[in-house]
Amino acid sequence: KQQDLINGAALKSQHVLMLTHLLRLYITGDLHKLDWRDPPNPPADTQDAAKKITAKNAISLTSKVKFALHKAGKMQKIGNTALVRGTALAKQEESIVSSSEGTEHKRYMSLVEARLRNVLPSNPDARSKEHQDLEAVLKNNASLLKDIFKYYSVPTGVGTVEMDMTGFWRFFVHIKVRSAEVNRAAVGAIVLQSHHVAPKNTADEITGTKWIMPEEFVELLVRLGHLKFSSTVRGLKQLIKQHLKPYAMQAEMDDFFSLLQLERFVLTFQSLEKYLKDIYMSYARLDGQTRQEGVDMCGKEFAQIWTDAKLID
Numbered sequence: 001k002q003q004d005l006i007n008g009a010a011l012k013s014q015h016v017l018m019l020t021h022l023l024r025l026y027i028t029g030d031l032h033k034l035d036w037r038d039p040p041n042p043p044a045d046t047q048d049a050a051k052k053i054t055a056k057n058a059i060s061l062t063s064k065v066k067f068a069l070h071k072a073g074k075m076q077k078i079g080n081t082a083l084v085r086g087t088a089l090a091k092q093e094e095s096i097v098s099s100s101e102g103t104e105h106k107r108y109m110s111l112v113e114a115r116l117r118n119v120l121p122s123n124p125d126a127r128s129k130e131h132q133d134l135e136a137v138l139k140n141n142a143s144l145l146k147d148i149f150k151y152y153s154v155p156t157g158v159g160t161v162e163m164d165m166t167g168f169w170r171f172f173v174h175i176k177v178r179s180a181e182v183n184r185a186a187v188g189a190i191v192l193q194s195h196h197v198a199p200k201n202t203a204d205e206i207t208g209t210k211w212i213m214p215e216e217f218v219e220l221l222v223r224l225g226h227l228k229f230s231s232t233v234r235g236l237k238q239l240i241k242q243h244l245k246p247y248a249m250q251a252e253m254d255d256f257f258s259l260l261q262l263e264r265f266v267l268t269f270q271s272l273e274k275y276l277k278d279i280y281m282s283y284a285r286l287d288g289q290t291r292q293e294g295v296d297m298c299g300k301e302f303a304q305i306w307t308d309a310k311l312i313d
Contacts, residue, residue, distance in 0.1 A: 107214040108146050109139040115196075115219060119226045133233045138218055141240055149217050151249045154266050162211040165191075166260065174250065175243040182228050190227065194220040279305065 113120070113131040120127045138145065152171040153161035163171075172178070172187060194216045212220070221244075225235030259265055269276070283305050284297040306312045 104214075105142055105146065108142040108149070108218055109135060110215070111135055111138070111219060111222065112215075116222065116232075118193075119223060119232055130232055134222060134236060137233060137236050137240070144240070144244065145218060145221070146214070148244060148248045149214055155263060162213060163217060164211055168212055171248065175247045177224065177228055177239070177243045179228070182224070186227060187224065190220060190223045194223060 111131060111134055113127065116131070116134075117127075120130050148171070149163060150161055152167035153163040154167065155161050168191065178184075191212075194212075196213065196216055221239060222232060222236055225237075225239035226232050227235075229235035229238050231238075280297065283301045286301050286304070303312075
């Protein structure tokens, strides 16, 4: 802006000088003597007259330049202040996000020692050492465990996800850990042991409406590793190495399961929760057999539901 104003001042001075000289030639009758092929060279007195005319314009122009520079300086100060404040706000926001992510990350690397007494050594010192070793394994694999948990979870609010029993059983099938000892009943018992908040009734577990939190998920993995490999620390390491890393999140989700993860289907099932529980419990008790960890539905009972609903003959 400053350079444009200076250039404009020089151009205006030249114009005033030329017009003054042409006016003088016109008054004296010597305009016809002007050679238009060659730019006129005004005499000294004409230049003096032009300087007087341009002096006022120059003073005005100088004031405008100073004013413009003053405004530019103020704008620069405002810009610098905005930049400083914006940078501070950005750092503050980054700090908040980083802190939030750090807090979330910690949920996948900590265990409550008292909750694992039945799989940890009875000796207090050995139990504490093994507890620390387990948390070290979790810490080294926290990012992986977090990704796995979110992959098999469904949205439960703005920016939050939790794993329901449908997602957990998909995870269980995908990691190919099942064996004669690691069967659905045994793993179901582990799920119950890993819940930090006791369910209101066993139907919550059976119908798959109980949500699994990250803290419960990592505890569940410790118990699953112990069941599979008869060890806690080594069992967790082997579970991650042999089953989670090669198989988790690898199986493609078919269209049916993709639909079940959509929010509208989750909300639909939640609205029908009580009705579906009542149906399940009514048919699951037909044979009068129950287990310690809940009520099972056999194939015959399941087929009876379809028959009574007139879906099959």
